Amino acid sequence: MDVSSLRDARLRDPTFVPRSQLLSADDVARALRRMAHEVIEHVRDVDQVVVVGLQTGGVDFARRLADGLTEITGRAVRWGSLDVAFYRDDLARNPAPIPATTRIDHDLTNQTVVIVDDVLFTGRTVRAALNALTDWGRPRVVQLAVIVDRGHRELPIRPDYVGKNLPTSLDEAIVATLAGVWIGTKGRA
Amino acid sequence: MITSIRGQNLLSLDELTRDAIVEVLDTAEAFVEVNRRTIKKVPALRGRVVASIFFEESTRTRLSFETAAKRLSADVLSLAVASSSMKKGESLRDTIGTVDALGIDAVVMRHRSSGAALQVSRYVPHVRVINGGDGLHQHPTQGLLDAFTIRQCLAERRGVVGTETGAELFAGLRVLIVGDIRHSRVARSDIAAYVALGAAVRVAAPATLLPEFVEQWPVEVVTDFDEAIEWADVVALLRLQRERGSGSFVPTLGEFTTTYGLSVGRARRLRPEAIIMHPGPMNRGVEIDSLVADSPAAVIGRQVENGVPVRMAVLYLSIAGADEERAS
Numbered sequence: 332m333d334v335s336s337l338r339d340a341r342l343r344d345p346t347f348v349p350r351s352q353l354l355s356a357d358d359v360a361r362a363l364r365r366m367a368h369e370v371i372e373h374v375r376d377v378d379q380v381v382v383v384g385l386q387t388g389g390v391d392f393a394r395r396l397a398d399g400l401t402e403i404t405g406r407a408v409r410w411g412s413l414d415v416a417f418y419r420d421d422l423a424r425n426p427a428p429i430p431a432t433t434r435i436d437h438d439l440t441n442q443t444v445v446i447v448d449d450v451l452f453t454g455r456t457v458r459a460a461l462n463a464l465t466d467w468g469r470p471r472v473v474q475l476a477v478i479v480d481r482g483h484r485e486l487p488i489r490p491d492y493v494g495k496n497l498p499t500s501l502d503e504a505i506v507a508t509l510a511g512v513w514i515g516t517k518g519r520a
Numbered sequence: 521m522i523t524s525i526r527g528q529n530l531l532s533l534d535e536l537t538r539d540a541i542v543e544v545l546d547t548a549e550a551f552v553e554v555n556r557r558t559i560k561k562v563p564a565l566r567g568r569v570v571a572s573i574f575f576e577e578s579t580r581t582r583l584s585f586e587t588a589a590k591r592l593s594a595d596v597l598s599l600a601v602a603s604s605s606m607k608k609g610e611s612l613r614d615t616i617g618t619v620d621a622l623g624i625d626a627v628v629m630r631h632r633s634s635g636a637a638l639q640v641s642r643y644v645p646h647v648r649v650i651n652g653g654d655g656l657h658q659h660p661t662q663g664l665l666d667a668f669t670i671r672q673c674l675a676e677r678r679g680v681v682g683t684e685t686g687a688e689l690f691a692g693l694r695v696l697i698v699g700d701i702r703h704s705r706v707a708r709s710d711i712a713a714y715v716a717l718g719a720a721v722r723v724a725a726p727a728t729l730l731p732e733f734v735e736q737w738p739v740e741v742v743t744d745f746d747e748a749i750e751w752a753d754v755v756a757l758l759r760l761q762r763e764r765g766s767g768s769f770v771p772t773l774g775e776f777t778t779t780y781g782l783s784v785g786r787a788r789r790l791r792p793e794a795i796i797m798h799p800g801p802m803n804r805g806v807e808i809d810s811l812v813a814d815s816p817a818a819v820i821g822r823q824v825e826n827g828v829p830v831r832m833a834v835l836y837l838s839i840a841g842a843d844e845e846r847a848s
Binding site for chain 1: 592
């Protein structure tokens with residue numbers, strides 16, 4: 332196992348105890364490139380696309396996906412970041428997270444928004460993101476891209492672009508970064 | 521000491537650690553962004569009820585607290601004390617009991633007596649109490665927004681992101697607080713915040729406007745404003761509180777202005793990058809010259825503007841930030 336990238340995974344979540352690495356950095360880069368091609372196939376006009384990464388796990392991937400789109404089409408594809416802390420439905424049950432930066436510089440009305448997150452699990456984060464996006468206008472289409480879909484949905488939400496489908500059990504944990512994807516367990520904080 | 525105000529009351533900055541203060545400043549940074557949006561509202565406190573009870577007059581604190589609560593989607597119950605049953609002789613305890621019976625999650629209150637907020641927190645232990653100013657004691661959200669404003673100014677100048685600096689920008693920062701220290705709850709909260717964050721604080725005031733036991737405060741006392749003016753990175757003026765009888769603590773207003781007012785002449789002697797602050801409301805021409813108040817070095821408008829995001833952060837952490845034990 333690549334030790335420096337493992338450190339990267341632990342940085343994201345210090346309680347994470349990895350068991351094995353499922354995707355390497357190269358695998359992740361390849362998946363992102365394929366997803367970029369899929370986005371281009373699906374959208375009519377890449378100038379209308381705004382890629383929005385969800386804080387904190389989705390932001391690096393969103394930037395990489397937007398870079399990929401720019402590289403393939405030669406058009407500067409816009410991207411931003413969104414923190415959904417204020418829109419969560421579990422605020423009353425979990426300690427309120429400290430919100431990270433939200434940066435969306437464009438009115439999203441009539442745009443094609445591609446939401447990007449690292450791991451799709453219950454779907455509640457995406458539900459919160461859909462809620463939040465309406466404050467920036469009325470997008471023509473909203474799509475969802477995730478690096479890992481681990482199942483266990485609690486809401487009627489499905490991704491449009493998936494890096495890898497990983498069936499998991501509920502007590503497992505997944506960490507996905509540009510450096511790779513790991514499966515393991517969540518240690519006690 | 522309180523290490524985080526999540527799920528806690530905010531009664532005094534004296535009891536907050538550096539980490540607790542930095543947490544509020546970092547959270548407020550996210551709300552600055554919310555306040556720049558076209559739709560300045562997030563659903564974080566939807567369905568929660570915040571009561572705002574001001575037993576003492578206020579413009580900016582009350583308006584900014586109520587704006588903050590509304591931008592978090594909380595419902596706001598606003599009690600106008602002048603037209604309430606307090607006038608018929610109802611006690612503080614019974615008034616709070618009545619408001620509590622309506623089902624509230626938090627109460628923001630201001631009162632002329634020091635310790636009133638603490639007292640109310642004992643009457644209604646299940647309600648989060650946010651002190652909006654109690655007598656001569658504390659005005660914690662003012663202290664937090666002043667610290668936030670300083671960090672914001674310094675971070676902008678150095679081209680760094682405030683949330684990544686924690687309390688670093690306060691290390692060794694020289695803050696001079698001038699004027700009516702004795703009657704100022706703002707000064708007490710400001711000093712607590714700045715000292716906790718690592719700044720060096722001096723106070724300058726005529727002996728009559730210094731509080732008793734000031735020698736026990738974590739500050740250096742200077743009696744000559746002119747001596748300290750070139751030392752300061754930040755000069756914070758205070759309002760001469762004539763409604764608390766400050767007028768009789770100085771021989772004449774004119775003399776106070778001559779010796780402790782921030783005149784144009786004194787402002788010229790400030791360090792070129794010095795920041796001038798005033799919590800408002802200002803007595804223009806008394807503690808601060810009108811031209812100085814409107815100069816680029818003065819960040820007084822920014823202090824008011826930052827009141828909303830900082831109070832949003834306080835309400836958000838205090839109400840939505842309950843620990844798991846309380847929530848379950």
